Amino acid sequence: METKRINDVIRFSDRLEKIPLFDSSRYFCDLYCLRPGQDQRIHSHAESDKIYYVLRGTGLFHIAGEERELGEGETVIARPGQEHGVRNTATSDLVLLVFMTPRP
């Protein structure tokens, strides 16, 4: 059985750390781990949806020109072509579960 325990795979580095959980030719399912101050810079994908789910901490999300702080138990989507990014503006670590399909 292909299982992962999040606590076993979380790791941080000197920039946003992306940890692959599962994927196929169609999608990515990753963990994003951000120390305070780290970010995923604003970018977009012409055809992909990206869903962020906040597992731990609080992040300042930017989606299509709007910014909002989201915490544990909140989820947000960037639709195709929408600019999106996230910054850990809090004092604790930020861990996100991220699905993206199709692969860009």
Next chain:
Amino acid sequence: METKRINDVIRFSDRLEKIPLFDSSRYFCDLYCLRPGQDQRIHSHAESDKIYYVLRGTGLFHIAGEERELGEGETVIARPGQEHGVRNTATSDLVLLVFMTPRP
């Protein structure tokens, strides 16, 4: 910004409750809410991957003939054609974040 707060959308009924979070023509992203004793019966999809992430509680997962109990912070995948199902065998509610692509 398209956001959802899990605590605002969780609900239970007399059987497995599937709550759509986001979707497109390519995928489903749902919450599955199961009271103790409730289950998703074993089934399979010829072409789809299904990823379960345990947000709350503990479930007995069946994937391709293997059974394992998974709790909060654990994730598991059913690959195309693999039989899969889950039962809440615990005494507390089970809440799963589920991502499936492509749509069957």
